[in-house]
Amino acid sequence: MKTRERILATAEQLFALHGVAAVSNRRISEAAGQANNSVIAYHFGSRADLMRAIARPHNADIEQRRFALLAASGEPDTLPGWAGVLVRPITDHFAALGPQSWYARFAAQASTDPALRAVLTEEALATPSTQLTLREIRLRTPALPPVVQxxxxxxxxxxVVHICAEQERARHDGTADATWEETAEALIDALTGLWMASMR
Amino acid sequence: MKTRERILATAEQLFALHGVAAVSNRRISEAAGQANNSVIAYHFGSRADLMRAIARPHNADIEQRRFALLAASGEPDTLPGWAGVLVRPITDHFAALGPQSWYARFAAQASTDPALRAVLTEEALATPSTQLTLREIRLRTPALPPVVQxxxxxxxxxxVVHICAEQERARHDGTADATWEETAEALIDALTGLWMASMR
Known part of the structure; x- marks a missing residue:
């Protein structure tokens, strides 16, 4: 593994386990076997750039899976269908990573970090397939005012972020009582209900 | 403010802003104006005990509000009614704390901390009124298998945890586009839909 990849894998795991703010560049470089602490700044620039570099290959794989799903099955007609288009590429990505994956917990940690949460939320939501899918879901809930949407x-x-993080943790710890496929089905059912709920 | 209370308020705010793992006892004691770093161990024992001490008055107030609501309105007959019994005492608690509250973000940070998440989840879910309310919700969704419940x-x-944290942050930053009452209504509608969703 090259230095850059070793740093990315190490940082992802440490951030997932301890939270983003709790892990210094020194700790990452030491855990990655680098004597020189400036190696992270040299390869990645800022902390936000490091976070983006961790997220990028995951988002790219999820994006590829979502377009492949749409190409194979066609665009669905229903709200549950689009909830599946949203969820399955993500859960399939984690299933493919196996029990040693860290990214779901990394994403959950990053999403509660006050300074960095915007970075990853924007990266993940801005992908063309996510934008397309959310637009199709909103089109199927036309009675909801924009603020409710x-x-x-x-x-x-x-x-999606926190249920996947809990599932990843449970699979890693050997305490999971559901497969990723079952997690996908639970999320799709719940999201369908959530979006179809009427307003009082 | 007494030393103990000043430490609790300082720790709650620092944990909310930076995450639990990122804030050392030294930093809390310095920010609370204590020269002696061992003051936290002296007053609270372990980190888990400190977290419980922060959570306890909030959970007690929420508990009191929920029983007051049940006493005033009686037990509801419907799922949306019980979703309201779950949500409103929490959002009312935050509304009463005002824009300088930190506890919603503290709870969100604590809930993604691998070592401490169990402590607060158990504290919050174990209160009698929460147990009662969740039992009533499950009674109204008898078609769902236990694993789905x-x-x-x-x-x-x-x-509830993360929407309240985002709302608290937005109110603190002056960027909120909803009141706590509107947040409660949005959560009650969504939770009703989520629980009523059928399974595929």
């Missing part, structure tokens, strides 16, 4: 988009993001 | 309980907890 925005609230439910926030809820969708929170549920 | 457990998944939806997890989703409920994640949504």
């Amino acid at each position: 925005r609230q439910r988009t926030d809820m969708t993001r929170l549920l | 457990r998944q939806r309980t997890d989703m409920t907890r994640l949504l």
Whole structure:
């Protein structure tokens, strides 16, 4: 593994386990077997750039899986169908990574970091396939005012990020009582209900 | 303010802003104006005990509000009614704290901390009124298998914790586009939909 890749893998794991703010560049470089602490700044620039570099290959794989799903099955007609287009590429990505994956916990940690949360949220939500999918979901809930659609988009993001993080942790610890496929089905059902809920 | 209270308020704010693992006892004691770093261990024992001491008055107030609501309005007959019994005492608690509250963000940070997440989750979910309310919600969704009820309980907890944290942050930053009352309504609608969702 090259230095750059070793730093990325080490940082992802340490951030996932301890939280982003709790892990210094010194700790990452030491754990990655680098004598020189400036190696992270040299390869990645700022902390936000390091976070983006960790997220990029994951988002790219999820993006590729979502377009492959749309190409194979065609665009669905229903809200549950689009919830599946949103969720399955993500859970399939984690299933493919196996029990040693860290990225779901990394994303959950990053999403509660006050300074860095915007970086990753924007990266993940800005991908063309995510934008397309959220637009199709909103098109199927035309009775909801824009502010409610925005609230439910926030809820969708929170549920997917944190349920995947809990599932990843449980699989890593050997305490999971669900497969990634079952997690996908639970999320799709719940998100369908959440989006179809009427307002009082 | 007494030393103990000053430490609690300082720790809550620092944990909310930076994450639990990122804040040392030394930093808390310095920010609380204490020359002696051992003052935290002296007053609170372990880190988990400090977290519990921060959470306890909040959980007690939420508990009191929930029983007051049940006493005033009686037990509701419907799922949305029980979703309201779950959510409103929490959002009312934050509304009463005002824009300088930190506890919602503290709870969100604590819930992603691998070492301490269990402490606060158990504290918050174990209160009699929360147990009662979740039991009533499950009674109104008898078609769901226990594993799905457990998944939806997890989703409920994640949504309430993280939506409240985002709302608290937005109110603190002056960027909130919703009141706490509107946040409560959005959560109650969404949770009702989430629990009523059928399974595929």
